[in-house]
Amino acid sequence: MTVQTHTLSNGLRIVTENMPGLKSASVGIWIMAGGRHERVEQNGIAHFLEHMAFKGTTRRTALRIAEEIEDVGGYINAYTSREMTAYYARVLEDDVPLAIDVIADILLDPLFEQAEIDVERGVILQEIGQALDTPDDIVFDWLQEVAYPDQPLGRTILGPTERVRGFGRDDLAGFVGEHYGPDRMILSAAGAVDHDAICALVERLFGHLPPARAAEAPVPARFVGGERRELKQLEQVHFALALEGPDYRDPAIYTAQVFANALGGGMSSRLFQEIRENRGLCYTIFAQAGAYADSGMMTIYAGTSAEQIDELANLTIDEMRRSAEDMSEAEVARARTQMKAGMLMGLESPSNRAERLARMLSIWGYVPSVEDTVERIDAVGLEDVRRFGAATATGAGAALALYGPAERAPTLSRLRDRLAA
Template sequence: MTIELHTLSNGFRVVTEHMPGLASASVGIWVNAGGRHEAEEQNGIAHFLEHMAFKGTDTRTSLQIAEAIEDVGGYINAYTSRETTAYYARVLESDVGLGLDVIADILLNPLFEDHEIETERGVILQEIGQALDTPDDIIFDWLQEVAYPDQPIGRTILGPEERVEKFTRDDLTGFVGTHYGPNQMILAAAGAVDHDALVAQAEKLFGHLPARPRTGLIQPAKFVGGERRESKKLEQVHFALAFEGPDYRDPAIYTAQIYASALGGGMSSRLFQEIREKRGLCYTIFAQAGAYEDTGLTTIYAGTSAEEIEELANITMDEMKRAADDMTAAEVARSRAQMKAGLLMGLESPSNRAERLARLLAIWDRIPTVAETVESIDAVTTGDVRDFAARTAQAGAALTLYGPADAAPSLEALRARLVA
């Protein structure tokens, strides 16, 4: 497999990876604009804009956008994260050019018609309502807000209803004008792709656009932490706990991911075995490590009954404390194997490869090889994981609880148990 990279004169980057034997490809454009790039009064606009991209252009109606891809058996979608908005399609080899043409059209020529804005506003308000009615979804928004209060990275991606209700066409075009320059975009494609053909098409579609000044992050992340407890009559208490972790350029991110996997990443993990399998205190419990440009979070989630929440929370602290003392070489080796297998199995998908190309290029301004990543995973030792577990116990923390949570220990009590 061959990775090729080309940068147009205006800074627009094209990165591709040809995957022999495939008859299909994934092609998309990743924009360096997400929730973190919004001012407070714009909260939710990056996501609103993602929705509006499919509502019609100068040359295609919203139905024609969908039909153009689906008539050839393809699939088109988009998503918004805190640091990126992505627009992508999965198509057969002969339709890669069509896929890029449709994506370029929705990015460069959106109409933002008033009636469509009102229609999509209603859709997004329903999406917000759905999130509020989904405890194991909304609790992570609250956790982010507690970890990073009064900061762009701490705000919900969907935005609050009162903001979404007021966005106008000028708000949308203003955000595009600031954050959708050619040097703020990456065209990534993987599978049955022709690099030279995509470069030529990109030059035709995007080459005329003037580069724009890079705005960077509006506000650097500052982990604060704290506790939020929302009481509601639910069947379960939803428990989410986060500790400040490394950013994605920090070599310790690999240690963080291996630690999270050993602690709560699968059926053999410590939390799953002790809390679910041995004690039957919950159905779902997991740990994960996530990272951003300048911060990261190691997160634990579980759902349990009001009668069991105190025991579950306390045992979670005990297991975290124990990991610093007796995490075994076998557990670390298993987590390394799981991490490498997940990486390599995922890369059998052209969609995952295209995503990886765009993400790594945005982070490193180059594409580290898979071998480099595997080497970094293999370099993590048992001592590294134990040391990370000890540091995590002392790190800043955020706690959110939702449901019949009166019996749940406070964050202060949990921290005291963890460091005792």
């Protein structure tokens, strides 16, 4: 498999990877505009815009957009994250030109009709309501808010209800004008794809676009930390703890991921074995390391009863502290293997591979080989993991979010004292 890249004169980047033996392909546009690129009065507009892209163009109705892709057995979708928005489709080999044409159409020629805006506003308000009714979902939004208070990176992607109720056509068009320039777009395709044919088509569809006016740089992230405790009579207390970690350009990100995986990444991990298997305190518990362009955090989540939250929280801290002291070579080796296997298995999917191409190109300006990533994971040793664990325990910023009958849950201050003891 060969990765090929090309940049149009207006700055739009194209990256493709042919995967021999496949009869299908995944293709999409990744735009470097997400939640953290919004001003406070725009909070939620990137996600609203993603919804509106499918509501019709001058050439296609909303129904026709869906029908043209589904008539050929494909699917089309989109998502908004804190750092980018993606519009993508999965189709058979012969239908790649159709998928690119549809994606170009919804990005370059959306109608933004007021009636459709009002309909989609209702959909998004229902989505917000669903998130608020899903404790193990909303608790992560609250965790993000207390980790990065009063910053774009800490705001919810969906936006607050009062903002969403007020968005209109000018707000949507304004965000497009600020952030949807070709120099902020990456077209990525993987599977049964022809690089030269895709480049020619993208040149025809996007080559006329002028670079967007310079947008304000996103506000630099600053992990502050803090605690949010929302008391409600639920069946469980939802516990989410975050500790400041490296950004995704920091070589230490691989160490952070290995440490998080060994701590709570699978059924053999320390948190799962001690807190679920040995103590029976929860059904779900996990740890993961996430990262942004200029910040990152390791997150631990669990759900348990009001009577057991104190024990669960304290045991979680004890396992973190102990991991920094006596993590074994076998645990580190297992965590590395799980990471590599998960990555390699995932990259058998053209959708996952197309997303990786876009993300790597946006981060590094080139696409590191899979072999290079494997080598970086393999380079993480036992002492690296222990040092990272110790530094995280004693010096990292921390944030805590609790939702449910959390009256008996320990405070963040108490947990930090226990972690550093």
